[in-house]
Amino acid sequence: NTPRQNFICYAMENPEFANLIDxxxxxxxxxxxxxxxxxKAFFSTQMLQRYPKVEDRIDYxxxxx
Numbered sequence: 001n002t003p004r005q006n007f008i009c010y011a012m013e014n015p016e017f018a019n020l021i022d023x024x025x026x027x028x029x030x031x032x033x034x035x036x037x038x039x040k041a042f043f044s045t046q047m048l049q050r051y052p053k054v055e056d057r058i059d060y061x062x063x064x065x
Contacts, residue, residue, distance in 0.1 A: 022058055022059070022062050023058055025061070025062040025065045026042070026057070026058040026059075026060075026061035026062045027042075027061075028065055029061040029062060029064040029065050030042040030061050032064075033061075033064070042057055042061060047060075
């Protein structure tokens with residue numbers, strides 16, 4: 001690593017990877033919540049019943065950040 005090293009990931013500009021941004025934020029929220037209350041984690045029974053579609057769970061969890 002150098003002080004002038006560029007840390008921009010140009011692959012993230014590819015629309016094919018757009019879903020990774022939302023998924024990343026959802027994962028961060030899941031980690032915070034799962035540590036506090038496992039019953040509210042991404043794959044908990046409660047969340048699976050409330051948000052059966054994974055896309056809806058991703059939207060919910062990313063909204064918590």
